[in-house]
Structure formats: C-alpha cells, structure tokens
Amino acid sequence: MEERPRLAVYWASGCGGCEAVFLDLGDRLLEIAQNYEISFFPLLCDTKLHSVEGFHDGAVDFTLITGAVRTTHDVAMVRTLRRVSKRLIAMGACSQLGSVVGLGNLTSAAEIMHTVYDGSDRSGKMPRNVTLTASGSLELGGITEWVRPLDSIVPVDYAIPGCPPEADRLWEVLQLLRTSLVGDVELPGPGAVLGARDGTVCEECPLPQPEGPTRSFFRMHQVAPSQELCLLDQGLICSGPATRGGCGALCPAAGAGCRGCYGGPPGIYDQGARMMAALAALAGTGDGEAAETKEEQLRKHVEAEVSTLVDPVGTLYRYSFPVSLLARLGQEEDES
C-alpha cells in the first residue's frame, strides 16, 4: 500500500463544531480515512499526546487546528503540533480570527476570572496553574491575557474560514491538499485562505441586493423577515457586504442576518470597519443630493443609522474582534 499523507485534527478552546463538519461529510468521510493516515484526532481516534510528542519534526503532513487559543494549555499544544507538522492550517473562525471566544478581549483576563468565579461561594479560591496534592502536582494552566489568532502564536500556512466551515468546502480543501502531494496541483503560498470564495456573502445571497437608503435598524425580534427584500433594506443588520463568501449565504437565505463568520473579504484587514463603511454608503444611497453636496446631512444620516445598532462591537466584530485594528492597538499598548 502506498504511503498516505498524515492528517491531524486538534481542538484548542472551541466548541467541536468544526470536528462535527467531518461527520457531515457522509461517505466522503470514508474516503478521507482511505486517503489519509489519521495521526491524531481526539474526537474520533485514540492516539494520545505522548505519541504525538514522540513524532519527529514535520512527521504530519497536514494539521488542522480548530478553536481559539485561550489557555496556556492551548499554546503548548499548538506549539507541539506546529513542530510535528509540515503544514499547519487554522480551521474555523476561532482559530483564524478568535471568533466569539475573542469577545472576551473586551475585558481583561482578570475580569473574566472574577465574572466566572465571583458569583459562587469560592472561599477565596481561584483555579491555579499548578496544584500540589498529597501525591504530586497537577498541572492545569491558566488563561492567556488575550485571545489571539493562531497565526500570532505559531506560523500558519493556511486558513479555512467559517463557524463552522461548510462541509463541501472542507471536502474541497482536503482533496486539494492530498492531490498537491502527488504533484497534480500546486498549493498556494503561505497565508492563503482555502475553502472560501473571493467575493462577499452578498454575491452569493439569494435575496435581492441592498438598495438603500438604510437609516435605522431594528432588533431582530422586531421585524418578521421577508424573502423579498435585502435584510439591510428591511432594517435588519447583516454583515454580508463585509464578509467573505463561500458559505452560500445560508443565514440571510434563512432570514437571519450574517454575523460575519467567514471573516472579511480579500484585502480587508478590519471587518467591522469595512461594515461601517458599507453602512455609511447605504445611509447615503437613494439621496444623491445629500451624498454629493450636503456632507453635514450625510453625517447626520450615518450617525442616526449607526446609533440604532444596539451592540456594534458584538455585532460587527462578532467573529473578528481579536484581529481588529482596535483590539490590536489596545493589546500593543498593554504589552509595551
């Protein structure tokens, strides 16, 4: 039997949804098991950490890391996996962007610990990195000061976006990786995004494109969504214009606004800022005179529009706060 490429899949601080995508592959999962030798995949296989630690450098061809890097345990695990992997891939929004776990960066690590544990009768105790028992020491680790994207901890070759990535996209990526080894195709350079489209969610959306003007937003429970109009035109916030496609616009098609899990489209470094720009443009549309000649009026429109968004950061940066310019500036100040 010819040697198969080795594949590892490991969860840092995640929900397991990315791993569940493998189960959604149906009988294609069997092909993966045939085409790859699975070196490490705690959800499905019994390989233990001591075996992985014994792998030589680069022994695993492709390692997919899911989940956010939130704990010192996560940091140690991804460093080990980086060492033993030829190519390391950030799979899913947590690993690529920090995702909802990254909203924890709105508060400090210390505040998080207090929110989590102060409500209980904790008798002055907090989780400790190391606990000494009568028999020996138990290592637990702690949380890191900030949730950071995987590529700020270790070099990352590729990212597969999504919360979680769509099964068909994952399948395409796994096929691409495998065929690259037999020389049929060449992999893109490091840093590439795989399993996504270059356009935005809007370009894949079955609902009509936004027409504007959108001058105020409703909260999602205040509007019965219609399939006849763009959600933005219905006054429902949808991050489709600032989000990379590849999902097939499943959420807006179901009447739920996009929250941006595929991250910003190519060339966009701050997804929330991109969405703010899109909202500003929408506030001015349908009122050409205002947009062209009355800057003051346009500013008022945009202000009025944005002020009706009840949780701008939690909505526009739902999945990408840790990689936003704002968050990065804050962290750099903190570290300097």
Place this chain on the structure above:
Amino acid sequence: MKRISIDPITRIEGPGRVEIFLDDSGEVAEAYFIVPELRAFEQLCIGRPVEEMPGLTSRICGLCPEAHQMAAAKALDQLFDVQPPPAVRTIRELLYCAFVASNHATHFFALAGPDFLLDEDVAASERTLFGVLRRLGPEMAQRVLDHRVHNHRVIEMLGGRRIHPVAVLPGGWSRPVTEKMREEIRVVARENVLFAADCLCLYEKMVLENPVHRQLLADETFSQRTYSMGTVDEQERLQLMDGLLCVVDPEGSEITKFPASDYAAHISERVEPWTFVKLPHLKSVGWVGLRDGASSGVYTVGPLARLNVAKSIATPRAQAAYERLHDKLGEWTEDGCRRPIHNRLASHWARLVEQQYAAERMEELASTPELTDTMITVRVPPVPVVEEAVGCVEAPRGTLIHHYRTDSRGMVTSGNLIVATTSNHAAIALSVTAAARDLISGGTVIDDGLMNRIEMAVRAHDPCLSCATHTQGGGTSLEIVVRGRGGTPLTVVRR
C-alpha cells in the same frame, strides 16, 4: 509515587484528561479528572442583546448547538412574554427530534461504539468509527453515515444551517416550512424509525449476547447509585422539550418535581476548597462529598437518568424498548415499581431507546397540519417585559438550563448556564475513581486495554467538555474510598 496519565481522554467531546497516582504498593492513591479549558460564555453574554443569545450560546457546543438554542429560545419567549404559534412549536420540536436522533446515533457509533461493537483485544488504532463501520459491513455503514447527513439536512432546511442553525426568534421562527420540505422530512423520519429499531436489535446482538459486555453491564465497577433527574409530562412520560423536572432517589421514589424556573431552590452549586469547579447537587439532600447513595445529593442527568425518572414513553416502539431495557437490567420494587438502573454502561442502551422515541415523535410531527402554517412570527415588544427568565430543555446529555437577566433595554446583565455535563461532573468523577480503584491494584499491568476501560467509565456519561468548559477551568479532586470485600468503607481519603 507513580503517575498514570490518560491525556487526552479520546472519543469524547472536548479536551480532558485523567491523572491517577499510585502509591508504593501499586494501589490507587488519588485520581483526578481534569479539564484544562475556559471560554467564559458568562462573560461573553454580558452587554449583548438578549435576542442574540440563541446564536451566541450555540457556540458553546458544536455537537449540541440545537439544545443551547432551544433553551435560549424558551428563555426569550418568557422574557418578551410571547407564545409561539402552533407552527413554531411544531418546527422547534421537529428540529429537536432530528437533532436528538442524530446526536444519539453519533455517540453510539462514533464515540462509544468502538468500545463494545469491536473485539475486546482490537488494536487501539482500529478502535474508531472506521473500525466500527468496517465491522458493520457496507450496507449498515452507509445507513449510519447517511443518518447523520440526512438529519442534518433536515436541520438545515428548518433552521438554515446544519451546524449552528439560525432561525430562532422570540416566540417565532425566521422562515416557514413548505410542503416540499415536509415530504423530504417524512422520508427521513420514516428511515429514522426503522434505523433506531435496527440499532436496538444490533445492541442486543453485539452487546447483550456478548459475555464480556453482559458481564460489564452487571459489574459493580460501573454502578454508582445516585439520584436521577429528567423532564416528564403530566403523565410522567419522557419529555425532551417541555414539562417539569423530576428527581427520583436511588431506589426510584420521586422526591421532588418542579418547573425549571425554580431550579435555584432545588439545585445548589457546591464549591469545595480543593476544587474550583462547581458541583451541582440536590439542596434538599445536601453535600456529603463525592459519594453515591441516598444520603448524597449527587445526581445524574442524561438518557439513563431520564429513563429512570420517566414512568413510560409516549410512542409505541420506544415504550416497548423501554420495557425491554428495564426487564433485562432493572429490578422491581415490592409494590410493582421499576427500580432505577445504575450501571453507567446501560446509558448506551438508554440512548438508543431515546433515539427510537425521537424518531417516532419526529414522524408524528412531520405529519401534523400546522407544520406548514405560515404564521411563524408574533408581535414582540421592543424590549423584554420581565427582567429574568429560565429556559430549560433535555439536551442529549441531560437537563440544560439557561438563566438570563437583562437590563431595561434587553441587554444581558448576567447569564447562568447549568449544562448536562456540569450536573454529571460529580458522577463522572465517581465513575473514574471507581474504575481506577477496581481495575488497578498492586502488580496490575497498566496497558492500553485497562486505560481504555477507565475511559469507558467516562464515555458512558457522554460528557461534552466543550459544554462544561463554557466556564469551568478547574481540576476536580476526588475522594478515594477503600472498601473491604463486603463493600464497607475502610478508609476515606479526601483531597
């Protein structure tokens, strides 16, 4: 002092490990079940609009997002004081049944199945879903794989996405069900009913008729006599989404029944000086440490606990399967009541009984006229009319409680989430200790097979550490009780 680590515990959801310390004579001195993860959803919820909670808390768990969404949905209905129209109630329950059927089958075949559907001495590398599928043969393997795909296709049709659906609104649903969808759903539901029945047959043949597994099901190592909690309707029947929480004692007598909104009056979250993890237990019984028995408030949730609590099941095939389970493994009291089953490995059988119920209920719901009714939203006030609410469902792994408080604008000020695996935390710790203690003694060869037996004690609870670590960051210390031959405690070591 020798240390044995099982790191990570595999074929469960999320990262966890077991550490066992042996003394100089090779006996177990201490055993720990450690979860090195913290995501802090209680923090992430704060300041978010409460109507976003179904979408946000869904991310606690990608294996059971539907459970978190429905618990949050029920809390929203109450916060905004809205009644979901009949179509919405039907869609929600239908989606939930597809989810439970799929989730139970996933655990049975992919996670726990390799422990009992393969030969005992199979190599660790073969002890996987793939090994199981090879063993089952191509036809059944295809059905197992299709079952997940087809049910998640139903979830996508109803909820917009296969993983982390998006259609929940307070009192409503974001898109209607068409007749075309109904036809597709009916086909899936029919196959689910037949598939669940075949899974039960397969269990009888491959587990009950296998002397090794039959013995394990009778083995005291895997039996912890705790209280059981689950949801029932007014006729004491198994319920997954609505009803009252009921608790029975280790002998099967009901001790309390209450609406989930009263959970705080019945469940206390213990903080021990030696652990930072909350250990929920029954307030009325109290906390006496990590112990089982009627004097300990430790309780379990999940399929086995639910079937210990429920007196019957509303659908015929599941009812027959429920009776068969109790007849084979249970006991009867003098006045003709069923005694609870405490062997944790029986939870795999209980899971299949529930899978049968979910499938039959799904088929019923797929035929109801209101399913395709287009009245799927109601008028919802702009902000919540009450400031706190509790939503509760039976997740596949057990009772799940979401409790939110909001300010006058409907922004979350606090969220408390009691997930099934948290409730089972003490029981999992008990199971790990019992397995380590019984399986390891001076001179025991510690090999892969033995370590896997200890992991089997964990897997029986189908723990979801992704769910449990929405907050928890602590290691659980355990109590070791050294017993004499008759079971009398000789020494109790607490750490």
